[in-house]
Amino acid sequence: MEILVPITITDAMVTSINVSEDPTAAWVAGTYAADALCHRSSTHRVYRRYTAGSSTVAPELDATNWQDLRPTNKWAMFDKEVATATTAPNILSWVIKPGNANAVALVGISGGEGLTVITRDAPGGNVISTYTDTLEESAPSDWWEYWFMPFKPRTAVLVADIEPYLDMEITITLTGSGTVGCAMCVVGDLRWLGDTQFDAECQLVDYSYVDIDKTTGKNTIQKGKVAQDLSAEVLLDASEANRVKDTMVEVQGQPCLYVPDRRPQYRYLWTYGLGAGKVKPKSAKEASLPITVQGLI
Secondary structure: OOEEEEOOOOOOHHEEEEEOOOEEOOOOEEEEEEOOEEEEEEOOOEEEOOOOEOOOOOHHOOOOOOEEEEEOOOOHHOOOOOOOEEEEEEEEEEEEEEOOOOEEEEEEEEEOEEEEEEHHHHHHHHHHHEEEEEEEEEOOHHHHHHHOOOOOOOEEEEEEOOOOOOOOEEEEEEEEEEEEEEEEEEEEEEEOOEEEEOOOEEEEEEEEEEEEEOOOOOOEEOOEEEEEEEEEEEEHHHHHHHHHHHHHHHHHOOOOOEEEEHHHHHHHOEEEEEEEEEEEEOOOEEEEEEEEEEOOO
């Protein structure tokens, strides 16, 4: 089990990205119609006007007249919400300068057919590593599936074991033949917690519900999003128990990517969310970490 403890991305860290802040208009003082949308680059948020009227106060300071609706397109992959994604036609490319990091994870990839991650020891400096991926997830069981089933892209990628530098620069490029997107770009410190046991499981949480008309009795299914929770037991050397406990304390209330096993056949267990657990002794030489992760949507 590994945990990617994220670095909070700030404006100064995003040195380049090939999308504008948002397709909506930037807010300026003026008159707005009801349901009008605008964005603020200073907060990286999009706002919706409740009722028509003049606006002289910035939306983030005027909750009476403006609803905080969503992140801007530029910032959606840095907002800690899997449900929102940064998108672009054909190519989505960005450069970040996060400081000291040893791993990059992309979660909620959509429309991607190719990925390149280039790390440098400094902005414009020497290349540390280059990672490329075709994002192919298909695993056909026979020739019919090989020739006739549609392409199945990967939706999550972990680029690990990057040599960290204090002033490192990371260039990430997603390519596709249509709209490509990324819901979460997680950059940070990938830490080992222990050995995941084979009783680990992911549980799908469906937020759909049935709406029943009280007059006619008609059932209407309101389709909702699906989250993934994780539960697992991790075994570790007793000498590592203090370090692991300190890590779990550090990440309380902070969304992280939990990776029970890097191998492709166990990718379905990867979960981005809020983790909780307890460290307890198993013997004089071993400790146990029963862990649960509430997956985010």
